[in-house]
Amino acid sequence: DVKVTQSSRYLVKRTGEKVFLECVQDMDHENMFWYRQDPGLGLRLIYFSYDVKMKEKGDIPEGYSVSREKKERFSLILESASTNQTSMYLCASSTGTGAYEQYFGPGTRLTVT
Amino acid sequence: DQQVKQNSPSLSVQEGRISILNCDYTNSMFDYFLWYKKYPAEGPTFLISISSIKDKNEDGRFTVFLNKSAKHLSLHIVPSQPGDSAVYFCAADNAGNNRKLIWGLGTSLAVNP
Numbered sequence: 001d002v003k004v005t006q007s008s009r010y011l012v013k014r015t016g017e018k019v020f021l022e023c024v025q026d027m028d029h030e031n032m033f034w035y036r037q038d039p040g041l042g043l044r045l046i047y048f049s050y051d052v053k054m055k056e057k058g059d060i061p062e063g064y065s066v067s068r069e070k071k072e073r074f075s076l077i078l079e080s081a082s083t084n085q086t087s088m089y090l091c092a093s094s095t096g097t098g099a100y101e102q103y104f105g106p107g108t109r110l111t112v113t
Numbered sequence: 114d115q116q117v118k119q120n121s122p123s124l125s126v127q128e129g130r131i132s133i134l135n136c137d138y139t140n141s142m143f144d145y146f147l148w149y150k151k152y153p154a155e156g157p158t159f160l161i162s163i164s165s166i167k168d169k170n171e172d173g174r175f176t177v178f179l180n181k182s183a184k185h186l187s188l189h190i191v192p193s194q195p196g197d198s199a200v201y202f203c204a205a206d207n208a209g210n211n212r213k214l215i216w217g218l219g220t221s222l223a224v225n226p
Contacts, residue, residue: 004156031212040122042218043157043202050212058213090156100145100206102214104156 003027004105006091012111019078021108023091029103030096032074034058034066036087037107043090049074050096081112116140117205119217127225132190134220136203139184143205147214148177148188151200160201161188193224 007022025032033048035058045058047066055066063085067075074093078085088109092102118137126132136146144165149157163170163177163186170177176189190197203217 009154033213040218043216045213048213088154092156094212096212100212100214101147101159101162102212104158107154107156109154 004091004093004103006089006105006108008108009106010109010111012113013078013081014113015082017081017112019081019110019112021076021078021089021091021110023074023076023093023105024072025074025091025093025103026072027093027095027103028071029093030071031094031102032068033092033094033102034064034074034076035090035092036060037090038087046076081110083112086110086112115218116143117203117215117217119201119203119220121220122218123221123223125223125225126193128195129192132188132193132197132222132224134188134190134201134203134222136186136188136217137184138186138205138215140205140215141181141184143215145206146177146179146186147204148175149202149204150197151202151219157202190222193222195224195226198222198224 003026034046035043049055049068065077090107091105094102147162148160151157179186200219202219204214207213
């Protein structure tokens with residue numbers, strides 16, 4: 001079974017803090033994704049990576065950056081957290097060939113106060 | 114501009130009856146569609162998929178139907194169970210572009226005992 005883990009289930013940070021969210025997958029997947037989910041807005045793609053050190057902006061990259069130094073690990077960085085970044089953050093991974101299915105981690109509920 | 118639309122934000126059905134969740138898309142180049150299920154405070158889990166070369170795919174209580182001419186797909190759950198109560202997301206492949214998926218906004222299904 002594919003396992004995607006995220007560093008925290010719940011996180012509370014203050015406005016202006018730098019926040020790191022980490023994601024690790026154990027299936028040697030090429031692709032990794034960061035989404036945020038907000039009520040009524042579905043899943044919105046922040047960034048994705050299709051290889052080590054390779055990244056592409058998603059639909060809402062402003063205020064975020066990412067890092068992928070190793071194939072199994074994909075980090076999302078909030079350079080200066082703001083209250084409008086309070087959300088559920090979801091990491092996913094998928095293989096680079098064949099099936100399209102993405103496998104998700106349990107999510108991190110981030111609250112910025 | 115939503116390329117994948119789930120026009121019903123919510124649906125309520127009685128236990129034992131059929132649940133039908135609908136999804137419309139605009140891009141005729143999409144060739145693979147997926148349904149995900151999401152419980153609160155958890156990541157989405159893959160449910161069932163269908164290739165555009167098929168018009169039906171079945172897995173236990175879950176069946177997905179694809180009508181390419183109408184650019185419409187539906188997920189049928191028979192019989193519905195209270196444990197099926199969740200948000201269901203429809204997604205389509207982004208025409209092979211690095212395996213990004215295009216997501217609908219979701220339909221919240223409530224199955225009443």
